[in-house]
Amino acid sequence: MTANHLVLSGQILRSRQFDSPAGIAHCILTLEHKSQRFEVEMLRNVYCQIQVVLSGDRFNSITDKLKAGVEIEVAGFIALQQSRNGQNRLVLHAENVELKT
Template sequence: MTTNHLALSGRVLRSRAFDSPAGIHHTVLQLEHKSLRVEADMQRHVYCVIQVILSGPRFDSVTEKLKAGVDIQVSGFIALQQNRNGQSRLVLHAENVELKN
């Protein structure tokens, strides 16, 4: 069995929604993460921006609240996504999203 699970908190930078040709509703977020971690007994500032994809009706109740500036915690699995230019990047496919106050 292989493991593929990522949990990350951060702030939504932007979001957009669309329906796929198959009729599945998707919301795509840019999530900005900032934290302070300890690595090799030293404090390290961590920063990343990752694309998060929410697919299907299970997220309908939360997607309209996911605007720029909203803090969330998201968990799911990561996958490689290739754009039209052939460039690849890791994206997080959400399985759970929680709004943070």
């Protein structure tokens, strides 16, 4: 199987930008998603937070607008990332980001 595509909208809780030792620009966001979805014919409240990684120069024109409180829609792929303390988490690597108004 090779399918790995996720589209998620939500509000940015926090963001930070940095360049890697290789000189690649990165913007790391925490995205908060809230919605309601039907599951087994019942309305369910859905909530999650996920880290979003924007890498490379193609996002340079938008990263200065990605601040806490901004609504966005992100499309990309998910990957497992291990934190410094050994905790595993899923991270959304952005391929496209749109500001929502």
